[in-house]
Amino acid sequence: MHKKSGLTVILASLLIGCATQPGGLQGESVDLGDSQRVSRLFAYPNNCNVICYRDWTLEQTVEHYLRQSLDRDGYPQASVNVVRHGERILADFKGAPDGYGKPLQQLLDAGDLAYKGASQLNSDGKWQYNWYFFLPLGMALENRKSVELLHFPPDYSLTQAQDYLRSNTTDRWASLLSYNGVPVQQTPAYQTIVDIAPIAAPASAGSTLEGVYSYFNTYQQRMVGELTAGKGDGTLPMVAFGSPVRNWIKQQYGVTLPVLGLGQITSAPGQQTSVLGANHPSYIWYAADPDNNQGSEAKANATGIKVMGQDLSAACWQAGMGQNPGNDPQQTLTSCTQKWQVTDKQQTCELFFITVRNLKPEDAKAQCKAG
Known part of the structure; x- marks a missing residue:
């Protein structure tokens, strides 16, 4: 019961908004979904065939790609920390503009549609090994x-x-x-x-x-x-x-x-x-x-x-x-x-x-x- 209450507080805090950081930049927590959703949308695990080419955790994998996005958006000084709270995976941004999580959520929502299509492709026997x-x-x-x-x-x-x-x-x-x-x-x-x-x-x-x-x-x-x-x-x-x-x-x-x-x-x-x-x-x-x-x-x-x-x-x-x-x-x-x-x-x-x-x-x- 206590664990569930803690998660409720965490998720509620996501709805409150962003905390302002020094210099007018923002901090923002983005709920990426449960670990199953995040694993499939971020292509996790990382090229594993008995031995993993990069032996990263799910959180490290997500952080890797989000760090690339920050750099390519022109925010090299910004940071992202990906953490797990229960079954939820959260991305905590610091030094990125307010609302930075919105296009990320749009990408992941579109990714759900792509995964549905890929799953149907597999069900129809057309996916290849x-x-x-x-x-x-x-x-x-x-x-x-x-x-x-x-x-x-x-x-x-x-x-x-x-x-x-x-x-x-x-x-x-x-x-x-x-x-x-x-x-x-x-x-x-x-x-x-x-x-x-x-x-x-x-x-x-x-x-x-x-x-x-x-x-x-x-x-x-x-x-x-x-x-x-x-x-x-x-x-x-x-x-x-x-x-x-x-x-x-x-x-x-x-x-x-x-x-x-x-x-x-x-x-x-x-x-x-x-x-x-x-x-x-x-x-x-x-x-x-x-x-x-x-x-x-x-x-x-x-x-x-x-x-x-x-x-x-x-x-x-x-x-x-x-x-x-x-x-x-x-x-x-x-x-x-x-x-x-x-x-x-x-x-x-x-x-x-x-x-x-x-x-x-x-x-x-x-x-x-x-x-």
Whole structure:
């Protein structure tokens, strides 16, 4: 009886509000749910196969991802402490703005919908043994600049890195954003990801996962609507990467998006969002493979430079619209394509040879002049 009363006091205190911290920053306790809910939404335990790759407790796991969010929101001085009270898991924030727990709760509520879809997928015998349920944890929760719509996260982002933004895909796109004036430390704010399949899986799983989207429709639509909502200065821009994702946009919103195609979707009632079609960030390695260009290295380089120009233009649009959501989307795109595919085509060429062919800058410059 005494234990139950203590829990009642703890939960009641959550409803009272936030305690003010020095300097106008806030302290806030967020009830994340019971341990069963938190375990499934935070992909716990951590890659355990007899031996755990990271032998963390549930509380340590949750703290890890929430710490990532604080850093990516620009609050490195803030802290979070995750504690267990009975069956409830609480996250105590200090030094974060008042209301910081609201977008976290929105993510977890959407995660419940995703888990329901994944459970149904398993009941229907379509779940595979090497898939992992994985929500986009550790993203910027409050100070987002843009949204990236992708297919599914690679398995190693969960099993090895436990960092949703640690992948070859996201690393490459972060570099493209930096070439377009986004400081490296700020690129995570532009890379708030929604994967239409919240399943960490091997790279080879792409075609199989294309058949499971319908299980996650309510999750997908809620995430797109909530993440693209701005702070009163217009909705955030979104980039749709790869043909499966662009096809999904067509199916869900009736908007056709070729590469560098621009469209508007109704992401929530009364909420219009600008969306740009783009190549998958990893597509360039396929496009620039001589085996996919009649065995010709010259043709492969030409194809790769073309894709590089498209990718730099898309990242340029994302950076420009993210920095100022009030910009005209079409004018921004026109300016970006002019820059990377006409005015600075030499630099586009050099960046291709440096980042894809791994040449030294001086060798890349010579290659582009010769070409």
